[in-house]
Amino acid sequence: MAAICVFCASSTTLSPVYLTLATETGAALARAGHVLVSGGGTVGMMGAVAAGARAAGGHTVGVIPRALEDREIADRDSAELLVTETMAERKTVMVDRSDAFLVLPGGLGTLDELFEVWTIAGLGLHPKPIILVNLDGFYDGLLAWLDRAVADTMVRPDALKAITVVEDLDAALALL
Structure with missing residues (x-):
């Protein structure tokens, strides 16, 4: 059993494809016996991943800044709902409580979290796996920029x- 941190969108105006991905991610992690660490909110994909995990009997840890x-x-x-004082503290707690990171489609906050864990991994501050789910080419532009x-x-x-880039949830789960 591992604690898997999922970074994903908290937007409330999402396509059902993304909400389904999040729900299935949470459920699959729970069925595998993993603990879900997430952003501690109930909106968008963030809420769907936690609800999916709980619906499948999983243990969820939410980490949310007081301001949010x-x-x-x-x-x-x-x-477990952990309330932090700052966004920076939120990310620190999420990193400390997690054994691996699964990055689903998301916006600026998701990219901030991805780059935080990726940067500190690159500096040798943690050896934890980072898996980027590039569903339907969502991150193709980012990956092209990185190549440049x-x-x-x-x-x-x-x-x-x-980081390891995969195309779908099944490939991501196989790496955990």
């Missing part, structure tokens, strides 16, 4: 080895 308790509607149904950054020597080629 109302905006992201704090997940009071979490087995490597070509222009802005990013070390070995930094790309710190």
Whole structure:
């Protein structure tokens, strides 16, 4: 059993494809006996992943900054709801409580979380797996930019080895 942190969108205006992915992710993690660590909100994919995990009997840990308790509607149904003072503290707690990171489609907050865990992995501050789910090419633009950054020597080629890019949930789960 591992604690898997899922980063994903908290937007309330999402396609059902993304909400289904999140729900299935939470349920699959729970069925595998993993603990879900998430952003502690009930909106968008973030809420769907936690609800999916609980519906399948999983243990959920939500981590939410005090300033977002109302905006992201704090997940009071979490087995553990940790309220932090800042966004930076939230990410630190999520990193500390997790054994691996699963990144689903998301926006700026998801990218912030991805780059945080990726950067500290690249600095050797954690050896935890980071898996990016590039569903339907969602992250193709980001991956092209990264290739350009490597070509222009802005990013070390070995930094790309710190993440694993997969096309779907099944491939991601096989790596956990």
